Amino acid sequence: MIASIRSVLQKIGHRVIDSVWRMGFAGRFFLLTLMHSGTCFRRFHLILREVFSAGVLSLIIILVSGLFVGMVLGLQGFETLQTYGSEEALGILVAKSLVMELGPVVAALLFASRAGSAITAEIGLMKATEQIAAMEMMAVDPIARVVAPRFWGAVISMPLLAALFSAMGIFGGYLVGVVLIGVDNGSFWSQMQAAVSFDRDILNGVIKSVVFGVAVTTIALFEGFDAPPTAEGVSRATTRTVVTSSLAILGLDFILTAFMFRGV
Amino acid sequence: MQRTILDLWVGIFVVAGLAAILFLALKVGNMAGFENGQTYSLKAGFDNIGGLKPRAPIKSAGVVVGRVGEIGFDNQSYEATVTLNLDSRYQFPKDTSAAIMTSGLLGEQYISLEAGGDEKKLGNGDRLKITQGAVVLENLIGQFLYNKADEGKSKDKAGSL
Structure with a gap:
């Protein structure tokens, strides 16, 4: 009896200590990445390659999802606004919800599952095939050569992808609202412009997407770097990347939104 | 070092992203106002x-x-x-x-x-x-109700006279 309680307590304690240890390691890893950023900006072609694999290759999924999210918003919003006789406010509804919330959040979720998982799998496999150990043997710092360029490539891509998502979504809302249903074109745009302000809505959206980019990329890089060097370990790390970064995005979104509305 | 097709794609991506931000700023937001x-x-x-x-x-x-x-x-x-x-x-x-x-x-x-x-x-x-x-x-x-009540009173008075 006492032995079984003791073993349960030991397991819980082990879990807690292990996760605190991991958190500390992740923090040091993040700081090291930032410290090695200077050298990786001197080798800019490395960053360019990561912008390609994180940003350009995510373009299609971002653009198509943005278009469909905007189209759904247009349809749903029209149905609801119609009951109040204010269909012209469709532009405000589509633009505000996309620019402030859906654009950064959905783009970041897609980015986590498309680019984040790829980063984790790549680095995990590099570790499993001992490429990272080989680099250390040759006195090449793997953080500076492998991690930092991926970090900056993804952090640069994320706000651009979120902006493309929002723009595409607004185009989708326009397509459904104005072209298909027949909301007045002029009032769609003019009401939107009157309600959406650059410094309060659009800039906040950009700030959100930068924060999400940093969070997703850090989690993906760390999970890859910390993965057990086996096939199973890499697959688990990839799954954990998607789950952890999705939760982090939603939690951070709440915190950021709460702070941004305080200021108004 | 020479130009590669990858650079072209990255360039297209960055230009498209910046164009999207510009579109949001000018067409969706009201940055072009007098502010x-x-x-x-x-x-x-x-x-x-x-x-x-x-x-x-x-x-x-x-x-x-x-x-x-x-x-x-x-x-x-x-x-x-x-x-x-x-x-x-x-x-x-x-x-x-x-x-x-x-x-x-x-x-x-x-x-x-x-x-x-x-x-x-x-x-x-x-x-x-x-x-x-x-x-x-x-x-x-409140004012409207008050006026209505007043009207009713004066009508009553008129009726009693």
Whole structure:
């Protein structure tokens, strides 16, 4: 009896200590990445390659999802606004919800599952095939050569992808609202412009997407770097990347939104 | 080192992303407004500002001529003090009056400026003398009911006579 309680307590304690240890390691890893950023900006072609694999290759999924999210918003919003006789406010509804919330959040979720998982799998496999150990043997710092360029490539891509998502979504809302249903074109745009302000809505959206980019990329890089060097370990790390970064995005979104509305 | 097809794709991606931000700023937001221009500020006291918010439009004859700056409470006169940031292209006479209006039935509230006939113009930091606060719906309904009750009383009196 006492032995079984003791073993349960030991397991819980082990879990807690292990996760605190991991958190500390992740923090040091993040700081090291930032410290090695200077050298990786001197080798800019490395960053360019990561912008390609994180940003350009995510373009299609971002653009198509943005278009469909905007189209759904247009349809749903029209149905609801119609009951109040204010269909012209469709532009405000589509633009505000996309620019402030859906654009950064959905783009970041897609980015986590498309680019984040790829980063984790790549680095995990590099570790499993001992490429990272080989680099250390040759006195090449793997953080500076492998991690930092991926970090900056993804952090640069994320706000651009979120902006493309929002723009595409607004185009989708326009397509459904104005072209298909027949909301007045002029009032769609003019009401939107009157309600959406650059410094309060659009800039906040950009700030959100930068924060999400940093969070997703850090989690993906760390999970890859910390993965057990086996096939199973890499697959688990990839799954954990998607789950952890999705939760982090939603939690951070709440915190950021709460702070941004305080200021108004 | 030479150019590769990868550089082209990255370039296209970055240009498209920046174009999207520009599109959001200019076409969706109202960054192209006059806000970058020169403004001067006036002050006005209102007995009640209702739901007026900072950055609400200030209109004269229906045209947006400025935006509401700060809104504060004056502890001496127990009034709301509103700072009005007006575009310096528009000058108003000294006896201009300000009123808080609502656009539409449930729309946002804005300040309407009614120009007076004075020769002198308002300058930076001046105070508007004639103001009219927001109409509070509850007071309006209360007044209406009161008038109705009054009408009923006078009718009763007329009937008894």
